[in-house]
Amino acid sequence: MKLDFSSPFTERTPRVVNAAKLHRAKERKKAGRILVEGFNSVDAAISTGAATDLFVTQSAAERYADVVTAAGYLDVYVHAIDDKAAASLSETVTTPGIFAVCRPVLWTVGKALGRKPQLVTVPVETSEPGNAGTLMRVSDSMGADAVIFAGNTVDPQSNKAARASAGSLFHIPVAREPNIKQVLGQLRSAGLQILATAADGDVTLDQVDLAKPTAWLLGNEAHGLDDDLLNEADIRVSIPIRGRAESLNLATAAAICLYQSAQAQEAEE
């Protein structure tokens, strides 16, 4: 497909203006659309059918010609934009110049868990979009069934979270539920053991039966999981810290727990 760049959309074109508004959570909710940026996110949004509109600069259209072609085949509206329009749509310092407006992709908790989940990531009160994205990416990489953001969390569908997920927002079922108790009930009903990461756990990671269907509760970046929630978990698990560091950060702790779970479950199969 050949795009016509003789009169591209500018930052004043209504479609661009409306898309740029989607940086704000309130506007995403109102419009029932989300905005993502960059090759990985846009490619995943198009290939999974979530994208409705693609916006590309001339240089991005050349660089990502395959994505533009795929969008054409998949009935995604493709719009040529100029650099100023790209800047208005972007949240990055040097924008890749490729954007997609998409239908929301969040699932309900029940749907995300499906019928027999084996491995589920449950970030609690995640406050940093980059971390939310990294958690989706590592969960997807480790073959988890779903990511359930519980409590008062950042929006996993924000551009920044989507970008950090490198496309995984579109690949793995993701849900968001403010009511943590309700989430815990649903995890239990789904037959999952609930493990919580804790600085002072009952046991260390190598002492848990990780072959069982498992939901991992992961605390907030700054203050971890609160005591109430730790008490609700079946087992409080510590990752052994060997050096002089006090703890791991959220994403690295999640990576280690999920990798160990995935390995144990695979060995069991």
Added chain:
Amino acid sequence: MKLDFSSPFTERTPRVVNAAKLHRAKERKKAGRILVEGFNSVDAAISTGAATDLFVTQSAAERYADVVTAAGYLDVYVHAIDDKAAASLSETVTTPGIFAVCRPVLWTVGKALGRKPQLVTVPVETSEPGNAGTLMRVSDSMGADAVIFAGNTVDPQSNKAARASAGSLFHIPVAREPNIKQVLGQLRSAGLQILATAADGDVTLDQVDLAKPTAWLLGNEAHGLDDDLLNEADIRVSIPIRGRAESLNLATAAAICLYQSAQAQEAEE
């Protein structure tokens, strides 16, 4: 120790002006000093003897009274600063109001490796300070002996890298060497097997003998390790990707590799 806040240093006080200059790598080199911010970094800098000067706002002095007291005992100059001075020293949006000027803490590669290293992290051409810091933190947590930043990397002593390291910059030997071939030679001389993370590895992580003394080469965030370097490694290792994600990010991949190595080495002891 009671600090006098009746006439705190302002953003115009020469000591504050000079400390604020340390945000720039060139000034750090010229002054032979680095600047760190936040409780974890400052606490580690003071307790390890790296700090020469502590700067605190009134509210930070109350909140971190123990750190201020420790600084007094350890002959660190303690300076009361006002909020504008804190803003000029800070690189964060909401500054914690506590800063330390420190002697540089980088080691030579030889010294960092020591006599019989067991586990060494070797980030290659790391371009993001937050990643550099996270790699120091996870390496420290996993009991690694050293972190060697090889090639053209960000400065691991920048405020942002120090902050992401949560104090580990001061806890674990860290070196920086632009000449990658030289680093490889030193790793080999130290008796380390050289493992490289690769999307298409010779083997997967669970197939390697991780009990051996190991150096992990970790590629750049955007383009991984280049072919030359992959060929220099003893083994190219893939982390099994189970879902639809294409890869893990740098920090989560490092966390998994180092955790597995630390576990295998501990089991061997």
